[in-house]
Amino acid sequence: MKKNDIIENIQIEKLVFWGKGFVRLENGKICFITGWAIPWSRVNLRIIKKKKDFLEAQITQVLEKSSIETWNHEMIPWAPWVNIDYNEQLDIKQKQIEEALFHLKKYQNEILLLPIVGMENTFWYRNKIEFSFGKYISHREEIFQDFNIWFHKRGDFSRVLDFSECFLIDNEQNAIYQRVREYTKQSWLPVYDQKIWTGFWRHFMVRRMYFSGETLLVFSINPIFFENEKIKHDALKELKEFINHLITQFPTIRSVYISHNTHKADILIWDMELIYGTETIEEILLWYRFNIGPKSFFQTNSVWAEALYTLVKKFSIRDSWKKKLWTVLDLYAGTGTIGMIFSSIADKVISVELVEEASGNGKDNAEKNGIHNMEFINAKVEDFLEDYLERWQKADLLIIDPPRAGMHPKALPNILKFWTKQIIYVSCNPATLWRDLEYILANSEYHIEKVQAVDMFPHTHHIETIVSLVKK
Numbered sequence: 001m002k003k004n005d006i007i008e009n010i011q012i013e014k015l016v017f018w019g020k021g022f023v024r025l026e027n028g029k030i031c032f033i034t035g036w037a038i039p040w041s042r043v044n045l046r047i048i049k050k051k052k053d054f055l056e057a058q059i060t061q062v063l064e065k066s067s068i069e070t071w072n073h074e075m076i077p078w079a080p081w082v083n084i085d086y087n088e089q090l091d092i093k094q095k096q097i098e099e100a101l102f103h104l105k106k107y108q109n110e111i112l113l114l115p116i117v118g119m120e121n122t123f124w125y126r127n128k129i130e131f132s133f134g135k136y137i138s139h140r141e142e143i144f145q146d147f148n149i150w151f152h153k154r155g156d157f158s159r160v161l162d163f164s165e166c167f168l169i170d171n172e173q174n175a176i177y178q179r180v181r182e183y184t185k186q187s188w189l190p191v192y193d194q195k196i197w198t199g200f201w202r203h204f205m206v207r208r209m210y211f212s213g214e215t216l217l218v219f220s221i222n223p224i225f226f227e228n229e230k231i232k233h234d235a236l237k238e239l240k241e242f243i244n245h246l247i248t249q250f251p252t253i254r255s256v257y258i259s260h261n262t263h264k265a266d267i268l269i270w271d272m273e274l275i276y277g278t279e280t281i282e283e284i285l286l287w288y289r290f291n292i293g294p295k296s297f298f299q300t301n302s303v304w305a306e307a308l309y310t311l312v313k314k315f316s317i318r319d320s321w322k323k324k325l326w327t328v329l330d331l332y333a334g335t336g337t338i339g340m341i342f343s344s345i346a347d348k349v350i351s352v353e354l355v356e357e358a359s360g361n362g363k364d365n366a367e368k369n370g371i372h373n374m375e376f377i378n379a380k381v382e383d384f385l386e387d388y389l390e391r392w393q394k395a396d397l398l399i400i401d402p403p404r405a406g407m408h409p410k411a412l413p414n415i416l417k418f419w420t421k422q423i424i425y426v427s428c429n430p431a432t433l434w435r436d437l438e439y440i441l442a443n444s445e446y447h448i449e450k451v452q453a454v455d456m457f458p459h460t461h462h463i464e465t466i467v468s469l470v471k472k
């Protein structure tokens, strides 16, 4: 078997990490399937990569739909699992965690895995969404659309699909999006073409907070599209007039930015100009108030962020003789949301975060909430730990919430040097979670007390998992 070979009539066995399909072929080779893989559907595949231990293939044709496909919605890049029955989605995610834990059996035979927590309402959950402007030109498919706004075709930044709504955001966000779509489509300005790096409209972002209802918008444009300053001035004036209309039509809008992006990189946030309202909007989680700007990291599902943080707090163990935890280290803290939630049950919380702006937002948010026992350190966790340990500083709870790549190899040995009774690891990637847990179990006295996944992103392959590790 070689690259570009077609394999016919394959039944996808299951989904593994990152939503890839999995099948063991007749010759025993493992094959990972990209595209819209759904367990038990029958498909034809084209091999796109051949490695020593496995093949990677793409679906070329679906021969028979899977029995777990209960809906027939057009495929959506942001919600690739939308056609899969929600209980089946939960089942797939629970099995993925089970499999990840299975690899740890040699260190710990019994691991308590609690049932995944699913959402009641699986739509309209996103408080932030970014739309792209672009074209979809495909000679093979005979598609020639030169003004589209919605999402990129999966894995293809130069092709943008066109659609008038998104069911992951609420009615107000959709209504704002539709108004912007109408306006930009009838404007004389073209979309940015990612292939030749010219055009005007680049992205549009809506952030609408679930609990406060406040809305922030960002229009991302290419300011060097114009031949002369006069035309540029007129175009921006027109856009600002449109924004004024929008604000009167949608009173929840508190803040509007224009992002002037002259760079080739497909990034929304660039040179930001606040053109209406306040610099930040507010969200309220578990009675804490958070200021959120266009660049701030904030969980995109407010309702389930509350559920996640509540569970993390519930997982924490406090000795009965201790009124409060002494020192909590909130590692990979973002804006310190988890740290803030622990501030009421700890003497001191130290939140460590790489992005300077996030640490700054965290500091402001702590102040806004009258929290005085938090310290925000803007540093890499791996560097912070070395420093902190050198100074013989102690902690009695570590909370670790790293990005998808997991923990830095330099940080892992250092977290084991603390005498903390408990580590709570929050993960958004089962593969790196398993890797880091393996290191911890193999090199320390910790064992896994319990594990629970939370489905913060229905209709996608993303899983958030909380693990409590306790010293034997």
Ligand SMILES: C[S@@+](CC[C@H](N)C(=O)[O-])C[C@H]1O[C@@H](n2cnc3c(N)ncnc32)[C@H](O)[C@@H]1O
Pocket (backbone or CB within 6 Å): 297, 298, 299, 332, 333, 334, 335, 336, 337, 338, 352, 353, 354, 355, 358, 379, 380, 381, 382, 401, 402, 403, 404, 408, 428
């Ligand atoms: C999954 S987010 C967690 C945010 C936060 N705990 C929350 O719930 O809102 C991971 C965070 O780790 C930060 N980060 C990534 N690498 C880092 C590093 N080496 N040291 C410190 N922070 C890092 C990212 O900027 C991001 O804010």
